[in-house]
Amino acid sequence: MENKQNIAVIGGGSWATAIVKMLTENVDQIGWYMRNTQSIEHIKENNHNPKYLSSADVDAKFLDLSDDINYIVKNYSILIFAVPSAFLTSELNKLTASLDGKTIFSAIKGIVPETGLIIGEHFNEEFNIPLENIGVITGPCHAEEVAMERLSYLTIACIDEDKAKFMAKAIESWYIKVKISDDIIGTEYAAMLKNIYAVAAGIAHGLGYGDNFQSVLMSNAIREMKRFIKKVHKMKRNINNSAYLGDLLVTGYSVFSRNRMFGNMIGKGYTVISAQHEMSMIAEGYYATKSAYKIKQENKAKTPIIDTVYSILYENKNPKKEFKKLTDKLD
Amino acid sequence: MENKQNIAVIGGGSWATAIVKMLTENVDQIGWYMRNTQSIEHIKENNHNPKYLSSADVDAKFLDLSDDINYIVKNYSILIFAVPSAFLTSELNKLTASLDGKTIFSAIKGIVPETGLIIGEHFNEEFNIPLENIGVITGPCHAEEVAMERLSYLTIACIDEDKAKFMAKAIESWYIKVKISDDIIGTEYAAMLKNIYAVAAGIAHGLGYGDNFQSVLMSNAIREMKRFIKKVHKMKRNINNSAYLGDLLVTGYSVFSRNRMFGNMIGKGYTVISAQHEMSMIAEGYYATKSAYKIKQENKAKTPIIDTVYSILYENKNPKKEFKKLTDKLD
Numbered sequence: 001m002e003n004k005q006n007i008a009v010i011g012g013g014s015w016a017t018a019i020v021k022m023l024t025e026n027v028d029q030i031g032w033y034m035r036n037t038q039s040i041e042h043i044k045e046n047n048h049n050p051k052y053l054s055s056a057d058v059d060a061k062f063l064d065l066s067d068d069i070n071y072i073v074k075n076y077s078i079l080i081f082a083v084p085s086a087f088l089t090s091e092l093n094k095l096t097a098s099l100d101g102k103t104i105f106s107a108i109k110g111i112v113p114e115t116g117l118i119i120g121e122h123f124n125e126e127f128n129i130p131l132e133n134i135g136v137i138t139g140p141c142h143a144e145e146v147a148m149e150r151l152s153y154l155t156i157a158c159i160d161e162d163k164a165k166f167m168a169k170a171i172e173s174w175y176i177k178v179k180i181s182d183d184i185i186g187t188e189y190a191a192m193l194k195n196i197y198a199v200a201a202g203i204a205h206g207l208g209y210g211d212n213f214q215s216v217l218m219s220n221a222i223r224e225m226k227r228f229i230k231k232v233h234k235m236k237r238n239i240n241n242s243a244y245l246g247d248l249l250v251t252g253y254s255v256f257s258r259n260r261m262f263g264n265m266i267g268k269g270y271t272v273i274s275a276q277h278e279m280s281m282i283a284e285g286y287y288a289t290k291s292a293y294k295i296k297q298e299n300k301a302k303t304p305i306i307d308t309v310y311s312i313l314y315e316n317k318n319p320k321k322e323f324k325k326l327t328d329k330l331d
Numbered sequence: 332m333e334n335k336q337n338i339a340v341i342g343g344g345s346w347a348t349a350i351v352k353m354l355t356e357n358v359d360q361i362g363w364y365m366r367n368t369q370s371i372e373h374i375k376e377n378n379h380n381p382k383y384l385s386s387a388d389v390d391a392k393f394l395d396l397s398d399d400i401n402y403i404v405k406n407y408s409i410l411i412f413a414v415p416s417a418f419l420t421s422e423l424n425k426l427t428a429s430l431d432g433k434t435i436f437s438a439i440k441g442i443v444p445e446t447g448l449i450i451g452e453h454f455n456e457e458f459n460i461p462l463e464n465i466g467v468i469t470g471p472c473h474a475e476e477v478a479m480e481r482l483s484y485l486t487i488a489c490i491d492e493d494k495a496k497f498m499a500k501a502i503e504s505w506y507i508k509v510k511i512s513d514d515i516i517g518t519e520y521a522a523m524l525k526n527i528y529a530v531a532a533g534i535a536h537g538l539g540y541g542d543n544f545q546s547v548l549m550s551n552a553i554r555e556m557k558r559f560i561k562k563v564h565k566m567k568r569n570i571n572n573s574a575y576l577g578d579l580l581v582t583g584y585s586v587f588s589r590n591r592m593f594g595n596m597i598g599k600g601y602t603v604i605s606a607q608h609e610m611s612m613i614a615e616g617y618y619a620t621k622s623a624y625k626i627k628q629e630n631k632a633k634t635p636i637i638d639t640v641y642s643i644l645y646e647n648k649n650p651k652k653e654f655k656k657l658t659d660k661l662d
Contacts, residue, residue: 152544216577239571240550250546253542331484
């Protein structure tokens with residue numbers, strides 16, 4: 001199998017920075033691409049990313065930093081993509097270097113807006129990366145707690161067990177425990193769906209629903225997620241494992257989640273446009289909702305929560321009325 | 332079936348008060364026993380319980396209040412017990428009136444310390460109440476949110492579906508939705524086990540574990556709960572329904588939960604005695620832990636979280652070391 005020198009991270013945000021930090025515990029040379037040249041210089045001198053997750057130590061002596069994605073793709077065979085899903089296409093458009101023979105790990109918890117595909121499917125269908133060369137890094141994990149070295153559990157999914165184990169070895173440490181899985185489709189859909197449920201949790205909170213309702217919403221969300229994923233990719237999985245339920249809970253119950261915050265503003269009466277403007281970003285759950293709604297129509301899964309969020313975000317329906325209707329469908 | 336006039340509530344605490352409030356939405360005369368005569372007089376004059384859940388309106392014109400448990404038991408055929416489990420035996424010892432032919436609903440989320448039985452089993456084994464005359468009122472529900480009339484979902488479990496439906500009709504309202512179930516054993520064990528997991532969540536928090544770990548702990552707790560209940564009473568149930576997972580979440584994620592608070596103090600280094608003294612009460616999870624540990628030994632269920640809490644609370648083991656060991660058993 002490849003040696004550890006071959007791993008690179010694509011992306012300069014919080015989660016990319018957290019993954020680089022985890023890798024520095026085990027790997028002597030990590031390729032790291034980010035667009036921002038000033039940030040690269042800052043990291044080289046100060047051993048931390050100035051713009052994202054700045055509290056995390058990332059020891060520059062282990063880093064091969066570059067603002068040239070083609071340099072990184074040419075020189076590393078295992079590429080961990082950790083850019084926001086909205087920027088993936090523009091980054092991939094820069095590629096002149098080939099992705100043939102590369103192993104692609106997705107650490108993007110979302111959907112490619114242009115194709116409506118989860119990341120693994122996107123690389124498989126658009127770049128002909130075989131499924132056994134595609135992996136997922138997921139799990140209930142706020143990047144901020146990685147920076148603080150608080151114990152966290154990640155799941156590495158890959159059909160090729162050797163590749164999953166290799167990545168697990170590169171990432172695990174005294175504060176990171178890793179579980180491996182062969183469910184690349186299910187774990188990635190779970191990571192994307194949970195953002196929709198976090199939006200729903202935020203809307204409910206914004207509308208004035210309390211903790212009792214929140215727990216019922218999450219209990220219904222995990223059952224809905226199970227039905228949805230089963231329709232997309234049927235296999236034996238325990239939906240209550242950390243990669244599915246844990247990930248749902250850490251996001252749905254987090255007051256720091258951008259998806260929950262976005263939903264909260266919608267619940268309080270902001271329009272989608274004004275909420276996005278106020279947050280100066282678009283929550284992953286916004287794109288995920290559109291895509292999930294389309295998939296569920298094709299698969300005929302019963303998804304009252306996704307339907308409700310869709311009707312509010314994309315059909316301009318009244319949040320209060322739609323949630324009132326939703327409450328009759330939950331139990 | 333009995334008429335609605337036949338329902339009485341036993342207990343004067345927050346949850347008892349919340350149940351009485353729910354009943355006043357539908358029932359014209361509710362029997363209500365509590366020990367405290369002054370509280371009874373206060374309720375009659377002011378329409379709220381002075382000591383517990385005082386923000387809840389309970390309209391005295393619908394109430395038949397008494398400090399004599401035998402008066403209530405004699406005159407009502409459906410008895411909802413909502414006293415803390417630690418006081419159940421002393422209340423039952425006062426009985427001269429017979430429980431023969433009565434329907435007993437348990438709204439006690441705990442275990443009878445003297446017998447180690449859940450409430451339904453206790454009435455069945457110690458008072459020969461047939462199982463079809465035993466019901467459970469459970470669900471993810473902080474009494475405080477009932478007082479505020481925030482939407483909440485309860486589950487009424489009874490083997491006799493007519494009795495479950497009757498109680499559902501008596502309790503549901505614009506802010507209370509009710510689901511019925513025939514799993515009296517499973518729902519009551521879930522309500523008791525979740526207190527142990529809330530203690531565990533509190534210990535973890537007290538020790539400095541973060542939100543990432545918390546979500547992994549809850550994800551493992553629901554799987555452990557499923558294994559435990561399956562050993563005790565095997566039947567088809569969806570552990571992700573509100574009565575099981577929802578109840579776990581509303582308690583495990585609540586900063587107001589007394590069980591979580593108790594665990595938090597233990598995690599911060601208090602002894603069991605000093606934590607109990609500081610809280611001037613004993614958390615239900617304390618008793619539940621002892622009982623659950625005994626049951627799991629008999630049934631050989633794999634319960635690493637219960638085992639860890641037991642070792643800390645009853646074997647005086649070091650919380651930090653025991654949780655360190657536990658982290659290797661979770662995934």
